[in-house]
Amino acid sequence: MVYGQRIATALACGVVLSCAAAALVSEADAQARPDTRKMTCAQAQALVKQRGEVVMTTGANTFERFISSARYCYSRTPLTVPSYAPTKDNKQCPVGKRCRQSRRFTD
Incomplete structure (x- = not known):
């Protein structure tokens, strides 16, 4: 026993x-993973600028990859568009950019 x-x-x-x-x-x-909701807009922007690319939490169950320039895109024809996220002081802070593939239209 x-x-x-x-x-x-x-x-x-x-x-x-x-x-x-x-x-x-x-x-x-x-x-x-840094959380944009716990930073000011300027802090989130500075982090992206400093690291070049960073994945951050943007909500309870969401995250996003932010980049500082097109050199962080993986496609041959990199395009970037602004990417927004909520921060402590701004509900739609332009944190950085995200990659977007070009659309080619043919007739």
Whole structure:
């Protein structure tokens, strides 16, 4: 019976440690991506300008990749358009740009 209690205790400790590790990883993941809603418009713009490209949280379940110039686009004919996100001081802050592929029309 004592042996069985030791196994149960060891398993319980393993589960607790696993849950604690998972919580730490989840918290680290959440902190890894900057949140535009916690910055001023100027701070968000400065971060994009400084890094060149950055993925930021823009809402409860949304995120977006912002770039500073077309050199961060992956297509052959990179075009950029302004990209907006909510910040502490601006509901539609022009945080940076996003890539857009060109549309070629043929007759």
